[in-house]
Amino acid sequence: MYTIPIRYCKVVPLLPALVIFGLMAILTGIVSCKTSEKAYVIGFINPNPGEKEGAQGFLRHMQKLGYIEGKNVTYIKNETNDLKRIEEALKTMLAKKVDLIFAMTTPATKMAAQYTQGAGIPVVAVLYNAIGTGVVGSLTKPGGNLTGVQLRGSTPKALEWLSAIAPGSKHIFVPVCFDTGAAKQSLTELEQSAATAGFKLTIAEVKTVDDLRATMTSIPKDIDAVFLVHSWLVGANINIVLDKAKERKFPTISAGHVNYDDGLLLSYGPLDDRIGSQAARLTHTILHGTSPAELPMETSEFSFGINLKTAQSIGLEIPNDILQQAAFISR
Incomplete structure (x- = not known):
């Protein structure tokens, strides 16, 4: 008759092991999310750089919304009223497939709308009169790839x-x-x-x-x-x-x-800061998946x-x- 030796094994409780495994998975996921955070490229057209209206407020409020220049957003800036240089800048923005274009003034907005037609690049504009200049046919349903803030009405x-x-x-x-x-x-x-x-x-x-x-x-x-x-x-x-x-x-x-x-x-x-705040909020909404066609053209707050x-x-x-x-x- 043979005696089978019995080996004693240390039993590890199942619940603590699962907890440790879960924490490791969560931490791994957090690191993965941080490293895969999307970096955006935004075209920025301001034909009147000497003026504070809207443009600088937009940049300030983009930062408040978490878009830090040089970290998770890069701006391709064009700050001149030379229409040929604006045209060249728009061509560069399209070639680099920017995520969005921010445009100040009616001429810049019209040019951005023209160059991005069919390109799938959204445009957020700040201009005086969106309807009267033919930029959009309706404030509530702008359609297409453009929305933004109009200044008239006060x-x-x-x-x-x-x-x-x-x-x-x-x-x-x-x-x-x-x-x-x-x-x-x-x-x-x-x-x-x-x-x-x-x-x-x-x-x-x-x-x-x-x-x-x-x-x-x-x-x-x-x-x-x-x-x-x-x-x-x-x-x-x-x-x-x-x-x-x-x-x-x-x-x-x-x-x-x-x-x-x-x-x-x-x-x-x-007011300049509020115009920028409205435009930044619209930009943030678009970058997170909402089509500009679904966002009404806003009138600036007075x-x-x-x-x-x-x-x-x-x-x-x-x-x-x-x-x-x-x-x-x-x-």
């Missing part, structure tokens, strides 16, 4: 605030340089809104800074307010306008582009701002009930 309310703050203002002076499509579009909106509200307009076209200086020196005597439309030259030299307005003691207003914090008495319109220093400089007292309605007050 002029009628801006004139209402002028009437509330300075009810004696009836004749408005408008210096304008037609250096962008938005200049003509915003002037047209002002003309229509002023006619409805009973304001008289005197429009003075300028082409240079010297023109602007001479124009502000020779303002007609019966002018009692100045309205600034979307004109880059005028906005960039706003101090010329403000100095003469203070000298003549009349209010300065706008419906965007330049604002109360630039020294105007009041503004009612889009804010009412008052500059009390400017009011004091022209001897104007703002009623408390109006101050309470302002979203922003510069003291």
Whole structure:
């Protein structure tokens, strides 16, 4: 008879082993996710680099949403108003198969839409009037590969605030340089809104800074307010306008582009940072799988701002009930 030796084995409890195995799998998955995080390439077209409107706000808010330049996003930037260079930049963007193109202004938007047609590259645009310029046929259903933010719509309310703050203002002076499509579009909106509200307009076209200086020196005597439309030259030299307005003691207003914090008495319109925030949010949504055709074209958010220093400089007292309605007050 043989005795079979019995070997004793150490038994490892099953549950702890499974827990350890599971943790290793989770950690491996986390490392895998981090290393496989998608790096995006975005085309960035801003024909007016000297202006802050929208473009810099877009970059700031993209970073807030987790898109860190040089880490998980690369921008191919074109910051010139030379249409040939914009065209060359768009060709480069298409060749590199960018994930999305961000475009400022109507001309840049139209070019981006033309070059990306059929290429499957989405476009997020910031422009003054998406419908009136034919960029999209519908705000709610833009279709195609383009959506974004349009800036128009605040002029009628801006004139209402002028009437509330300075009810004696009836004749408005408008210096304008037609250096962008938005200049003509915003002037047209002002003309229509002023006619409805009973304001008289005197429009003075300028082409240079010297023109602007001479124009502000020779303002007609019966002018009692100045309205600034979307004109880059005028906005960039706003101090010329403000100095003469203070000298003549009349209010300065706008419906965007330049604002109360630039020294105007009041503004009612889009603010740069909010425009950028809207465009960045749309971009984030598209990069995560939503088709731009499914995203309505947004109208920029409008804010009412008052500059009390400017009011004091022209001897104007703002009623408390109006101050309470302002979203922003510069003291």
